[in-house]
Amino acid sequence: MVNPQVLVHEALSKFSSRYVVLAIAAYVAYKLIHRLFLWPYLLSPLRSAPGPPLGNPLIGQFLTVVRSKPGAIFIEWANEHGPTVRIVGPFGNEKMMYMNPEALHKILVSDWIEYPRPEFMRRVLGVTAGFGLLTTTGDEHRQMRKAMNPAFSIANLTAQTDMYYEPIYGLVDILRQEIQSSPDPSTGKVFHIYEWLSKATLDIICLTAFGYRTDSLHNPDNELADAYHKLIELQSMPNLVLFEILISIPGFLQLMKTKWMYDHRSWLALIKGLSPASTLIASMRRINTVASQILSEKTSEASGVAPGDTASKRDIMSLLVQARTREVGEGYRLSDADMIEQVLTFLGAGHETTASGLAWTLWLLAKHPSVQAKLRAEVSPLIASNARPDFRALKQMEYLDAVIMESLRVLPPVPMTIREAGKSDYIDGVFVPKGTLIYIAISSVNSYKGFWGDDAEEFWPERWFDLPKTYNQHFSLLTFIAGPHHCIGRTMAITEMKAVVAILIANLHFEPAYDGQTIQPTAAVTMKPDDNLPLRVRLVEKS
Numbered sequence: 001m002v003n004p005q006v007l008v009h010e011a012l013s014k015f016s017s018r019y020v021v022l023a024i025a026a027y028v029a030y031k032l033i034h035r036l037f038l039w040p041y042l043l044s045p046l047r048s049a050p051g052p053p054l055g056n057p058l059i060g061q062f063l064t065v066v067r068s069k070p071g072a073i074f075i076e077w078a079n080e081h082g083p084t085v086r087i088v089g090p091f092g093n094e095k096m097m098y099m100n101p102e103a104l105h106k107i108l109v110s111d112w113i114e115y116p117r118p119e120f121m122r123r124v125l126g127v128t129a130g131f132g133l134l135t136t137t138g139d140e141h142r143q144m145r146k147a148m149n150p151a152f153s154i155a156n157l158t159a160q161t162d163m164y165y166e167p168i169y170g171l172v173d174i175l176r177q178e179i180q181s182s183p184d185p186s187t188g189k190v191f192h193i194y195e196w197l198s199k200a201t202l203d204i205i206c207l208t209a210f211g212y213r214t215d216s217l218h219n220p221d222n223e224l225a226d227a228y229h230k231l232i233e234l235q236s237m238p239n240l241v242l243f244e245i246l247i248s249i250p251g252f253l254q255l256m257k258t259k260w261m262y263d264h265r266s267w268l269a270l271i272k273g274l275s276p277a278s279t280l281i282a283s284m285r286r287i288n289t290v291a292s293q294i295l296s297e298k299t300s301e302a303s304g305v306a307p308g309d310t311a312s313k314r315d316i317m318s319l320l321v322q323a324r325t326r327e328v329g330e331g332y333r334l335s336d337a338d339m340i341e342q343v344l345t346f347l348g349a350g351h352e353t354t355a356s357g358l359a360w361t362l363w364l365l366a367k368h369p370s371v372q373a374k375l376r377a378e379v380s381p382l383i384a385s386n387a388r389p390d391f392r393a394l395k396q397m398e399y400l401d402a403v404i405m406e407s408l409r410v411l412p413p414v415p416m417t418i419r420e421a422g423k424s425d426y427i428d429g430v431f432v433p434k435g436t437l438i439y440i441a442i443s444s445v446n447s448y449k450g451f452w453g454d455d456a457e458e459f460w461p462e463r464w465f466d467l468p469k470t471y472n473q474h475f476s477l478l479t480f481i482a483g484p485h486h487c488i489g490r491t492m493a494i495t496e497m498k499a500v501v502a503i504l505i506a507n508l509h510f511e512p513a514y515d516g517q518t519i520q521p522t523a524a525v526t527m528k529p530d531d532n533l534p535l536r537v538r539l540v541e542k543s
């Protein structure tokens with residue numbers, strides 16, 4: 001006979017497991033509906049902020065962003081909906097973008113500690129550009145920055161300028177010889193100009209930042225240059241996502257830096273999709289080995305440097321080590337590990353950015369022959385009388401200054417950076433909940449019609465001699481951003497770009513490589529030419 005108790009128990013257990021499944025399904029469905037519809041359309045405090053349509057319910061405007069040229073769609077949205085723009089991404093995720101100086105001042109200057117770079121961004125930057133100024137925040141950042149600022153002073157940059165010229169003239173000689181040995185030198189030759197600029201700027205940053213001679217223009221096998229190139233070749237969006245996943249595994253970052261992991265990195269390459277991680281580990285180890293050698297040389301040199309000795313080495317690393325050696329007492333000191341990370345930071349933050357800035361400048365000059373001719377008219381006589389202009393002489397070339405600033409405005413090497421709201425607060429009259437991501441849309445601000453007028457997207461250096469009334473000195477040009485995290489290498493980069501452009505333009509003509517050429521910008525962190533920017537280069541006839 002069937003036991004009624006068993007029957008009831010079976011019925012209940014069937015009912016309850018079905019009930020549990022149904023309850024879970026209902027909860028997931030509610031969560032999805034809440035995330036994809038209720039929140040973005042009806043509940044979010046940001047819902048009334050202007051912006052493009054919410055887009056596809058699952059991925060928002062994600063596809064529009066990835067399909068557009070880096071920064072381009074953000075410029076369009078800023079000019080259409082600005083100065084406050086809300087953008088919805090995958091799964092109803094909202095991001096805010098601001099053009100108004102007051103809003104930018106709050107995020108980047110007055111409340112900067114509460115709007116840090118988001119954690120995921122710091123982790124990725126740490127792996128690709130060192131755990132240093134780019135990844136620290138709050139008090140730690142303040143102290144590190146204070147220790148490093150003097151090495152980037154105008155006095156030091158003035159003392160460094162002469163170091164630029166060996167790589168610059170090295171580049172001019174290589175291009176000149178290649179043109180002269182081509183079948184018809186009068187028509188010039190097409191070069192992948194980004195590749196060459198990248199070598200010259202690597203040689204410059206290694207000399208000025210570490211006093212280290214890479215000479216990658218003539219010697220592509222240099223240990224540091226080779227390891228670093230392997231590292232930057234990894235900088236694609238899919239790889240950055242892979243690294244972000246790996247380093248978010250607790251302990252993986254520490255493991256990555258060990259000798260054991262270096263020795264066994266080939267195991268990673270055996271797992272489908274993980275071989276970039278193996279290359280990353282190898283490159284980082286090689287860079288760290290060279291960085292340790294540089295540091296120990298600087299440390300032994302610094303012990304023999306008398307206080308106030310201005311004739312000794314002026315590269316940034318030497319100055320940091322000298323300052324650390326002089327430091328006495330309990331104050332903040334950069335540790336050896338910090339110093340080694342700075343090598344990757346200076347390379348990661350200072351090399352590709354400057355190389356890309358230069359490549360875009362030459363492109364804009366190639367597309368605007370009258371600007372190029374006017375610039376040549378300014379720089380040629382000055383270079384003829386002074387082949388290695390110093391900091392002050394470069395500063396006095398006014399049209400050169402306007403060309404560089406205009407290029408950095410129209411095609412900023414870093415088109416966007418990100419902050420995260422660490423508190424809930426009103427920005428520009430809209431309540432922004434804690435955790436909201438904020439796009440610091442550099443290219444949108446730089447091309448915002450509200451500041452720059454209707455021709456904001458045009459390359460027109462003359463505008464720098466008569467800036468519009470709506471121009472704000474700190475917040476209308478965000479190429480180096482603003483506030484405590486603003487680029488420490490700003491003046492260094494601008495001075496270097498001026499030196500390179502002045503010498504190149506005095507000696508060489510630049511034209512598009514073919515009719516109808518357009519640029520192919522690609523951006524992981526830095527916006528650089530995907531096709532290495534082919535340009536036709538001819539020799540300037542000297543009268």
Ligand code: HEM
Pocket residue numbers: 117133134145209345346349350351353354357412413414417418478479480481484485486487488489490492493494
């Ligand atoms: C045209 C060239 C350059 C551009 C466009 C550029 C742009 C930027 C931008 C936009 C930031 C802010 C990133 C953020 O906050 O998320 C930044 C920060 C930084 N840059 Fe540059 N940079 C250039 C050259 C350099 C050079 C030559 C160096 C050093 C040798 C350098 C070192 C740094 C460092 C260390 C930071 C972090 C500053 C901090 O957070 O305190 N940069 N740069």
